Amino acid sequence: MNGEEFRLVSGDYTASVVQRGGALRQLTFQARDLVVPFxxxxxxxxxxxxxxxxWPNRIADGSYRHDGAVLHLPLNEASRRTALHGLAFxxxxxxxxxxxxxxxxxxxLGDSPGYPFRLSLQLDYRLDxxxxxxxxxxxxxxERTAPYGVCPHPYLLAGPAPLDEWTLELPAESFMEVTADRLLPLGTRAVAGHEFDFRTPRTIGAxxxxxxxxxxxxxxxxxxRIVVRDPSGTGVGMSWDRNSPxxxxxTADKPAPLPNRLGLAVEPMTCPPDAFNSGQDLVRLEPRSVHEAQWSIFAV
Structure with missing residues (x-):
């Protein structure tokens, strides 16, 4: 199903990774889960x-223009008519x-009708x-310049309490407003005075x-860095570099009877949603050139 599983162990940390999507299946510290496992x-x-x-996140209608041509990607998020989370997952x-x-x-990633570019991706994990x-x-x-973006997709676990009781510290001044039905970008606005202002740590609540x-x-x-803390005193953090602005x-909201708000998805992205269309912070990977992005997950 997901190919071979690889286990890393270093001190109090253990990690498990599967071949499918290069996915982090489990990460623990002193036997405590730091991400929602599968x-x-x-x-x-x-x-x-x-x-x-x-590309991270979604592309509207799975279509974008590149070098004067309109390209069409598979729509794997049918309810919103978008191409979601790239091709490598x-x-x-x-x-x-x-x-x-x-x-x-x-x-x-080889040439395909919707993404006619050849990329080699290398994924390096290190546990210490x-x-x-x-x-x-x-x-x-x-031989062609390729549009590119990347992000991870872990769901962080601060501790045993419900997500609503966790405290979030998020050092961001702005957020992207999106359409309610398709979650497509409308424009950025300041977090000041908004419920998304977590620059000072506070409870996530509802x-x-x-x-x-x-x-x-x-x-x-x-x-x-972003930090999420449980009322019990445990917590988890994530850090990343400037290549992901x-x-x-x-908050992993799901309608009943699906499991709701199991963890907090935290995804450092090199570009915003629908960047193949907006061009905002989109990486334009020239032939034979290299792009690198880094992040870490740790217990607090």
Whole structure:
């Protein structure tokens, strides 16, 4: 179903990764789950832990214009008529190298009618005392400039309490407003005075979020961080580099009888939703050039 599973162990941390989508299946600290896990022998639910490339989030109607031509991608989010989370999430990534604490997987995207570009993707996981560190490197193997974006798709777990009781710290000044029906971009607005303002840590409560945030505060070393804490005192954090100026947050809201608000999706993105159409922060990967994005997940 999901190919081979790889296990990493370092001190109090353990991680499990499957070939399908290069997905992070489980991450624990002192036997506590830091992400919502999934069954390795069943289809991956809700894109948990996958790598979304060569675009993150969704593309309206699965169509975009490139070099004067309109290209059409498969619509895998039928209810919203969008192309969601790229082309690599359903691929079986191949093992390149591994050890007790490191793992390298590869995936190649060949020419297709909707994405006529050849990319080589390398996914590197490293587990140490600071948590799980991930790097995705994209190489353009073709002769044409390729539109590109990437993000991870973990659902973070702060602790045993319901998500509504977790405290969120999110250092973003703005968020992308979206249409209610299709979650397509309308424009950015300031978080100040809005329920999405988590610059000062506060309880999530009943707030529903499925939006991209930007104008993110990066440290002097070029790192941004988000932290989610449980009332019990446990927590989980995620950090990323400046190559991802956007951050999608989703409170995993589901209608009954589906399991609701199981975890907080945190997705550092190199570009916003529908960037293939807007061009905003879109990576234009030149022939033979390389792009790299990094992020980490850690216990707090």
């Amino acid at each position: 069954d390795a022998a069943a289809p991956i639910p809700d894109y948990r832990g996958i790598i979304a490339a060569p 359903d691929q079986l990534w191949t093992l390149q190298a591994g050890s007790a604490v490191t793992l390298s997987l590869g995936c190649e 005392a600071g948590g799980l560190h991930t790097t995705v490197t994209a190489r353009n193997l073709g 707030t529903k979020i499925d939006h991209a945030f930007t104008d993110i505060a990066f440290d002097d070393d070029g790192t941004a 956007w951050l999608q947050i989703h």
